[in-house]
Amino acid sequence: MLMRIDNEAAARDSLTSFKNSEQLEEALDTVKADLRAGKERPLQHYEVMFPKIAELIREVMPSFVALEQVRAKQRDDASSMQTPRQIGNYEIHSELGRGGMAVVYEAKDSKLGRRVALKVLPFASGLKAISVLRFQNEAQVLAQLDHPHIVPVYDVGEHDGSRFLAMKLIDGAPLDDVVTIESHRTAASSDDELIDVDTPTVIEGFDVPTSDESVQHRHDVPMSIQHLLPVDPTERLQFIASICVDAARALHAAHECGVVHRNVEPSNLMLDEDGHIWVTDFGLALTRDNESMTRTGDLLGTVRYMSPEQARGNRNLVDARSDVYSLGITLYELTTGRAAFEGEPCEILYRIESQDLVLPRKLNPEFPRDLQHIILKATSKTPDQRYETAEQMAQDLERFLAGETTTARAPKLSERAARWMGRRRRTVAAIAGFAAMTFAGSLITTALVYNEMTKTEAARELAEANFEETQSVVDRFGLQLDNELSLIEGTDHLRRRVLNDVIQHYRSFINRSQESGGFTEHLAVTLNKVASLTERAGTPEEALAAHVDAWRAFDQIVASDPNNSEWAVQLALCDNNIGLLYAKSGNFPAAEERYTAAQTSLRKLVEADSTDSTSRRALGQTLNNVGLMYVERNESEKALKSLSEAQAILFAITDSDPGDELAQRYLAATFENLGAAHRTISPQRARAAHADAIRLQQQLADAHPDRVDFRQELAICYDSFGVLLANMKEQSDAAKAFATAADIQQQLLTTSPGSPIVLRQLAWSSNRLGQSLARLGHVSAAIHALGNSLKSQQPVCDITANNPQDVWTLGGIWNNYGFASEGNGDLIAAENAYRLAVEKLQAAFDESTSSESQRATLNRAGANLARVLKRQGKASEASAVLNDLQRGTNNDDA
Structure with missing residues (x-):
């Protein structure tokens, strides 16, 4: 994405960093687990999983894998030896x-x-x-x-x-060997054949999944153990409930000693030949004395059985109730025979926090209602709503076994609503806030914006002494509120109202100033503010007219005081802003004329005083925008000339004054645009430019953690970098860049839930991540990323009332999802996705001024649908799809 420099802002990333050694240890453990599970993955798989230590992985991993293979052979050789070994006694x-x-x-x-x-x-x-x-x-x-x-x-x-x-x-077996827990979906393999993603439509615009945890059990379940498990369904449920009573009491005893197990799961519950249950593996246990053994953010234990607080890595909230939750999940799986949550670890972590269990009685209407209540109480997302102790859970299970009434009851509607809102508190807060504002209706302007204005107006006297203070109140209030509203869905009309109120306040000052004939400089500054605000709230024509008004005011000031460099810079920037608007509208000759005027004035100012950073910064800003215009016109040589000069000017400013953050932002934007200009001429130079842009944006973001716009720009930089790398066929690095962009955008959603801007960018980055993962052969991970893209883009379409451009993007993502599903062998999912792709693309095509390339895109999606229909033996349906496409093409030609 190209970057213009006006008065809007840049980017940031707040990802937590870890020491390389810790990350490498985690990576090596993952590789070891994969190898022992018989999963041989390419090196790039781990580079994508651990992007911050990719270089270390490339250096260390081949030797480590070779060593592990030798160790595996040694283990096999040792296990085949008849002579026992000795360890101590x-x-x-x-x-x-x-x-x-x-x-x-x-x-x-x-x-x-x-x-x-x-x-x-x-x-x-x-x-x-x-x-x-x-x-x-x-x-x-x-x-x-x-x-x-x-x-x-x-x-x-x-x-x-x-x-x-x-x-x-223990002469026995772990419960996961005794009781079969079936998967309720066909697992997708990430090692399926590489798909040709250049064939389907690629519409340009979350966490790369980690490997499965693997523990090898060599238990051959003895018949004496198998016979303990009753065949009769009712007796089986009672047997499982009874052993969970004992497990709960064992955990309660540990809790009474200040020990939290933290890894309760079927594999850590051993059933012996007497039907006696044993709790094992306290290696991850948390005690009063070892709280420093883990850090906040660590994820310990098997993901599927983690409590929500464990899944968030929040060690401070982990207590006895966390074990109650894990035992509840274990009870659920043992009694239903179904995994509670499935998917890649990152998917499971999301589902633990956001999704409810499928009710046992929905799976089996004969499932005991009281046992379902016990499971739901134990596995509540909120610790306060679970059993306070494992002993309480044991007692309720005993009541169930005795046919008595349990303390656990079905949650009331109000409780379910409260739980729903608790899990979605940020979204609810945004909705509630918006509801409050819309309820106030027109009072918002009088109660907030207008109130601030009238207070200042009532006290004002048109005097120099208090002018800046008066205006700064309105600036700070109006613009800050606009920035915040821009990140909340459904507030566009409210934003316009706020901005129009601020503009009206400025215009009232303008009218008074013109009548009194005073404060010409302030009048010009105010007109410039009105112009900037009109870009946000008005039409392009209104914005252009406002900028021309500002230009005229500054032109009058400069004519009366030609030696004042401050006002001369402002006049040149007015030319720059007008040039930007012309360029956006496609009127390049008019844009060039304004840009030339700005450059001419600024070069004279720089020649007169080469130490003046204000004029130099403004010249760099203008040259960047000129270069951007040439990039958009595919005039690479002219673009590189302007952008290179802008880079030199801005770099010199930041080199002499590292604290000049405005120049640093402009320089970051210039590097980003240089990357775009170099893309087809010198990919390696483009790569270096994008890397510089990311470095600068990262510095700005780190210095200002509260600046949402900085983080947005940082995400855009990573996304653009990924596009370049994908075009260079460096899919592994591209995937890392897209994953980082998606991570930043996902974080932004926590502070700006429902923001169409963030959702749209997240959809683009996730879509591109899916494409790169597919090219790497990681089809399962690609499907996951594309699924995230769909989850982000659909709300955008809802918010924008199915804006054709957004619907077109949604159709393209569905097409890519279909192609990945087809490559994964899931033809039914592929067919459904392709049908939605054709439906969305056709709807957008019909609602907009369409081009031949868009018709080709639509036809390609239709051809994909026809192909997958044929593969399923639906030849007549495939022919009908192709005939419809041909009729559409013929109608276009007519």
Whole structure:
């Protein structure tokens, strides 16, 4: 996206940064888990997942993968050996299970002769401080817990650099091996064949999914365990409820000792041959003494079972009720046989916070109502609405088993509404705020804007002493309110009313000044403000007329005082602003005339005083806009000439005065436009220019965290950079840029919910991210990104009452979603998406002045639909689609 320099602003990013070493450790753990799960992914997959350490990944990953493959062979060789190994006093018999950190063996204590489960932290894992800390934490926690349903610890030690933990050996299996939890959708693979995304329509404009967590279990569930699970559905539910009673009481005992498990899930609940349940794996437990073991923002445990507060990484809110939630999700899955939330980890985190569980009784009308109430209470999104303790949950489960009334009841309508608003508090706040303003109706102007104006007007005397103060109140109030309203959906008419009130205030001053014949300079300044505001609130013609009025006022001042450089700069900037308006309307000859006048005046001022940063900055600003005009006219050489001169001028200013943020903003915009100018001539120079633009915008954004406009501009810079990289076929880097842009825009939505500006930009970036991921072969991730794009663009169409341009964009995204789904083998989803694409594109085509290229785009989407219909054996439907397209083309020609 090209950047004009007027009086509007630039960009910023507030992404949290982490130390490279911590990110690398996380990346290596992810690779290890993938390899052990049999998932061999390309290097680019991890570069996209961890963009901030992509260079480190390129350097380290090949060697690490090779080493892991050697280790895997060694593990296989070791497991095939008949001779048991020895760790301390423990003779290893077989491997029971393996996680990302430790290995669990069946072993024999050579001194006492008893069988134990020996959890071993290998030497390599012991090199990581966090792994050692968590291993020691588990040992300390288990040592202080004494409960019949918590696995006791016998011994802790170290042997040849490997730490170990000897525990009671449970002859049984984890519940996720005993009870089958079915997926309710077909999982999409990110390793499907590369699709040709140049074939479908690409309409130019969220978190790249992380890998699945993987823990390998080698349990062969004994028949004695399988027979414990009743076949009768009612008896099975009662059996599961009864073992959850014991699990809840074990957790309550831990909570009473100040221990929060934080990783309650079926795989950490072991069922032995006597039907006895054991809570295992306290490696992530939080105690009163180890609060420094994790930081706010860490995500610990299996994503699917995390409470909403854990999913947000908010450690301060994690307590016993978090374990209650996880046990509730476990109970849900065990009793319904269905995963509570599915998708890539980033999708699951979103759903945990924003989506309700599918009601068990909706899945099975015979599901006990009271048991459903218990599950819903335990898994409430808000901790205060859950059971206060795990003991309370255990007691309610016992009431259910005894046929008694449970304390958990179906939530009332008012409670459900409150929960809905709680999950969407930002959106509700925006709606409520807007409702309050619209309820006030015309009172908004009298109660707010007009009130401020009349107070100043009542006190005013047309005197120099208080003029600036009077105007600054109106400036600050009116413009700030306009900026805030621009980010709230449905407030366009209110914005115009506020701006028109401010303009009216200025015009009343103008009329008085003209009548009294005084304050000529202030009159010119005020006319200039009116012109800028009219660009926001009025038509292009009204804005142009207002700018011409301002130009005339400054021209009169300069004529009476030709040596005043301040007013001469303002007159030149008036020419610049008029040139901008002409360029926007496509009147390039008139734009060139005004730009030339501005340049001529500013060059004279710079020659007269080369140290004056104001005139130099204004010249750089004007040259940037001239270069932008030439970029839009595809006159690259002229564009580069103007932009290069602007760069040199603005760079010199920022070099001598790093605190000149206005010059820095102009320089960032110039680099952005240089990137566009170089794009077809020298992609590498374009790349460097975009990188410079991002660097400068990032500095501005970091210096002003409260500036939403800075963050918007930063997102635009990343998006433009991604477009360049995609054109250069550097899809991995392009995906990183688009993902960063989408991340920034997603953050902006938290402060500006429903903003059509932010939603539209998020839709563009997510769409482009999906295209790049598809080109990389990550079809599943591409579908996820394109889905996010659709979720952002549809509200834009609703807000703008189906503006044809927005509907056209929506149709293009649906087309790309269809193509990705087709590449993923989901022909039904592809067909539905293509149908929506054709519908939206046709509607937009019919409502606007359409071109041949738009007809070609529409035909391409139709051809995609016809192709997928044929692949499903629907030849007649495919022919009908193609015939409709041909008739449309013939009508255009006629």
